[in-house]
Each structure stands twice: as structure tokens, then as C-alpha cells.
Amino acid sequence: MQRGFAPLLRSFGVHTILLSGAFITIYPFLWMWKASIESSGEVFGAMKNAPSTFESVLSNYGQALFATPVLHFMLNGVLVTGGILFFQIITTVTCAYALAKFEFRGKRLLMAIVLFAITIPAQAPALPLYIGLAKLQLLDTYFAMMVPHLTSAFAIFLFRQFIRSFPDEILLAARLDGMTEIEIVARIVAPSMLPAIAAFSIFSVTFHWNDLYWPMIVIHSIDLAPPTLGILFFRSQEGGDSFGPLMACATIVTAPLILVFIAAQKKFVQGVTMSGVK
Amino acid sequence: MPSASSATNLSCGRAFRSRHEALAYGFSAPAFLLLCVTVIAPIVVVVAMSLTDYRLGRTTFQWIGLGNYATMLSSPYFWQALRNSAVYTAFVVPLSVFLGLFVAILIHHRTKSRRFYEIVYFLPVASTLTAMSIVWSYVLNGRIGPLANVMASIGLPRLDFFSDDNLALIGLAIVGIWRLVGYNVVLFLAGLTMIPEEVQDAASLDGIDTFWDRLRYMIWPLLAPTTVLVFVLNCIQAFQVFDTVAVLTNGGPRGTTNMLLYEINTQSFGSLKIGYGSALTVLYLILIGAFSIVQVALSDRKARP
Numbered sequence: 001m002q003r004g005f006a007p008l009l010r011s012f013g014v015h016t017i018l019l020s021g022a023f024i025t026i027y028p029f030l031w032m033w034k035a036s037i038e039s040s041g042e043v044f045g046a047m048k049n050a051p052s053t054f055e056s057v058l059s060n061y062g063q064a065l066f067a068t069p070v071l072h073f074m075l076n077g078v079l080v081t082g083g084i085l086f087f088q089i090i091t092t093v094t095c096a097y098a099l100a101k102f103e104f105r106g107k108r109l110l111m112a113i114v115l116f117a118i119t120i121p122a123q124a125p126a127l128p129l130y131i132g133l134a135k136l137q138l139l140d141t142y143f144a145m146m147v148p149h150l151t152s153a154f155a156i157f158l159f160r161q162f163i164r165s166f167p168d169e170i171l172l173a174a175r176l177d178g179m180t181e182i183e184i185v186a187r188i189v190a191p192s193m194l195p196a197i198a199a200f201s202i203f204s205v206t207f208h209w210n211d212l213y214w215p216m217i218v219i220h221s222i223d224l225a226p227p228t229l230g231i232l233f234f235r236s237q238e239g240g241d242s243f244g245p246l247m248a249c250a251t252i253v254t255a256p257l258i259l260v261f262i263a264a265q266k267k268f269v270q271g272v273t274m275s276g277v278k
Numbered sequence: 279m280p281s282a283s284s285a286t287n288l289s290c291g292r293a294f295r296s297r298h299e300a301l302a303y304g305f306s307a308p309a310f311l312l313l314c315v316t317v318i319a320p321i322v323v324v325v326a327m328s329l330t331d332y333r334l335g336r337t338t339f340q341w342i343g344l345g346n347y348a349t350m351l352s353s354p355y356f357w358q359a360l361r362n363s364a365v366y367t368a369f370v371v372p373l374s375v376f377l378g379l380f381v382a383i384l385i386h387h388r389t390k391s392r393r394f395y396e397i398v399y400f401l402p403v404a405s406t407l408t409a410m411s412i413v414w415s416y417v418l419n420g421r422i423g424p425l426a427n428v429m430a431s432i433g434l435p436r437l438d439f440f441s442d443d444n445l446a447l448i449g450l451a452i453v454g455i456w457r458l459v460g461y462n463v464v465l466f467l468a469g470l471t472m473i474p475e476e477v478q479d480a481a482s483l484d485g486i487d488t489f490w491d492r493l494r495y496m497i498w499p500l501l502a503p504t505t506v507l508v509f510v511l512n513c514i515q516a517f518q519v520f521d522t523v524a525v526l527t528n529g530g531p532r533g534t535t536n537m538l539l540y541e542i543n544t545q546s547f548g549s550l551k552i553g554y555g556s557a558l559t560v561l562y563l564i565l566i567g568a569f570s571i572v573q574v575a576l577s578d579r580k581a582r583p
Contacts, residue, residue: 095309102302125320
């Protein structure tokens, strides 16, 4: 009797613990969602003649989407994270290829710089970069938001590991076929390391979509704000009245990454935990 | 394995080699220049500026040696920020590591529900912390927050975390733990997957069956390297906490949640005390750098068989 009963009991206990933890973890999301589909009055307390959920959803999300610049913030976010990612991939794949497959004077110095740069936290160069941008009158531009991140020492290091194990014979054959080195990188090397590029892309996009520190320093106009900064602008402008729309904005801003995560769970986890290395 | 250059030298000779060197420079130049301009030069400049009394907008400055560091060491705000960061870390890291390990061990043996739990526990890591912090500001609110409502219903006082001197740091720590646990669960699950099945079977034959025994005799020794790595990673993240402070408390009330990175940000970009902000940045750099070096050393050892 114990044999059949004990494991069942234990499994019940384990699920109870895990589900409690899961509930606490997910609670803020549930609360955000609930607040975004109710009228502000309902959230702050009991309310007579509360409008129907349908009306509240329409009003909250309608206001968020069309009366606030949240879509504009999202567009800024897409431009900035997309621009950063584009330059990061171009500069790091080529540099990693050179480091992995070529001998040249200064290679050890370059490698040392890469390793040093990996240990530098993103906030440390902020002050000199801010002064430089101020002197060049480039504060409050997309360029200012992107420039500290146009390359990534971490990606160079990661991609170099991949390219090192790429067979030299294939490169040699391609050269003998008359392919230029740029063609080799673009058409042979880069496609072979798509999994690594994808994982890094998720890491990069997540980091820059969520970044608040640097945009807060260099961006002052609401027109250029990425989603993180934009939602703070919105919160400080509106009081408690537009609580429903605020929560709708929070939901809209959080949704893209969560959707990517649920759609590509393995890849996403792999990409985000890579930040452990950086 | 022969390197690329030796292979190409064999077949193509000397002229090819110098052309390849030019190509290598061409390929690495953009990244090299960007790293120099956006990382190396700024670090050199920040160290140099920490020895000056420069303020943004002024045209001249003077070298004042270690004056900024002396100011820093005698500033109550600096010590308060450092102490808050240390308390926050001491609170958040052990709890996050323990909870992460605990949940990972429980999830590890689930078959059908594993994916579900993985997704749920990882959600905070996948979310935008700035937006979720705004949500937390209501969840932990003393007037409308659900936690306060529950406490009031059982006759306890309504805690208003972010306006109370004694609770604000705890409130931030709760959000910090909420976010770190899922991150740790994933890292521990990766570590657990590397423990061979035979070891686990052997352990259960030896009668190591209860959770605590398994933890003590089997999982802990094998997971120790992962645990140390997770611990160091969490310390780095805890010392870098900024978003929640900026959204939830702005360092207040009365500086009780002013942490290192927030103090750097206020002094550098709020007061525009460039010299002093640089000195703080250098200290921050040394602290995080020390953690990073430990981390790289550990990952290296882990990577080797």
C-alpha cells in the first residue's frame, strides 16, 4: 500500500510547492493584465455601475494605443535595438573571422582588448561618452542611444570560438574557387553559425529593449524615447486617472519579448543566460 | 589542427600572406576602433577625470590628485549607498540562490509539467523590468496593494513598502528576488542535466531518497561549481541594480534605497560633478571587475573536463 501511495503523496507535495511559487512569480503579470482590462475605479476599490470588461478593454487599450505615444515608443525601440543588432553582427562576425582564421601583427593586442572589454560593465564608460556626445552636440539623438553598443566584445569572443572549429579545407576550396573573403564570410561562415548568431541576437535585443540606464542619460525628448523611458514619461505626466491605460501600456511594452520567449523558449533561455558570461 | 595561415601559406605563398594581413586588418578594424572609442578610451578618461575637479560646462579644470576619493570616503551619501548595496546583495543573493536551487531540483524530475514550470519561473527574466516595476509599485502599495489587503483582512497593519524607511529596501529586494530566481532555476537546471543518470540511480539504491539527503550527499557536491558561479553572477547583478530604484523609490525615502549605481547616476548626470562621478565610477569598476575576474576564472575551470 505504501508503495503506491507514497510517491503519489510526494508528487502532490512537490506540485503544491511548485504551483505556489509559480503563482507568486506570475502574480504581477496577472495583476497587470487584470488592471489593464478594468476601469480605474474598479482597481482602486469597489465601484457601482462598473463598465463592462469589453468597454474597459476598449477604453484602456484604445487610449494607450491612440492617445499616448506608446506605439511611437515601440517604433523607437525597434529602430534602436534593430540598428544596434545590425551593426553588432556586421562588426563582430568579421572581426571574429579575422581573429580565428588569420595571423596578423597586433592580433594578441586585439584579443587582449576584447577580453578586457568583456569585463567592463555597460555603465562604466557612460560618463566620458556622455561628455563626448555633449561636446559634439549629439545628445538626444538615435545615434547617441546606439553608439556605445555598435559592437560587442562578448559577441566577438563567442563567434571566434565557433569560427575556430570551422574546417580550413572548406575556406581554402572557396578561395581556390575565386570567392572573395567577404563572400566567404557572408555566404559560408555566417550561415554556418546561425544558431550562435540567433542566441546572441536574443541576448542583445532583450538587453537593449529593456535598457533604461543609458536612454535615461542621453534622451530628453519624448519623441525619441524607447519603451522603457517612454512609459516612465507617461507615468509622471498622468496621475492616477489614467491608471488603466498605464497598465495597458505596460502590457503592450512587455508583450513582444514575452511572446518571443514563449514562441522560442529554448533559444530565448539560451540567449538570455549568455548574459552570465557578460 | 593547422591554422588557416599555415594552410594558405602552403598553397599560396608569401604574396598571399601579406594580402591576408591587409584583409585581417580590414575585417577587424571596425570592431577594433569601436571598442577603442566606446570602451577603452572612456575607461582611461574616467580614471583621469577622477583626478580632476572638472564640472560639465566649465572650460578649465585642475588636477587635484586623490581629492575626489577623499571626498568620497568622507561622504555619508557614498557610505549609505555602499551599505545599501551591500545589504541588498546580502539579502537578495543567498535567497535567490537557495530558491533557484530548490525549485530547479523539484522541476528536474517532472516530466510532463517541466516545460510549464520552466516557462512560468522564467517569465520575470523575459519581461521588461521598467514596466514590471511600475506594476510592483501598485502590488506592494499600502492603500490599494493586494498584499496590504490580505494583511488588513487578517488584522495586520497595511505595509506601504516604498514610502517606509525600514521597508523600502526590502520592497526592492522582493522585486530583485522575484526576477533572479527564474534566472537561477535555468542555470541550475543546466547544471543538474549534467549529473549522470547512473549517479542518481546509484544514489537511490543506496537509500538516499529524501530531498535533504539527496541535496546533501549527491546534488550539492556535484552542483557546487555551478552554485559558486551562480552566486558570483547574482552578486554582479545585485550590485548593478538600477531600474527598480529609478522607477520605485528614486533612492528614497531619505536615502534608504540609494544604491551604488543610482548614486553614481545622480552625482554624474544629476549634479554633473564629473570628477567626483568618475571617482565613484572607478570604484564601481573595481568592484564589478573583481567579481568578473572570479567569474571568468570559474567558467574556465568549469569548461575544462
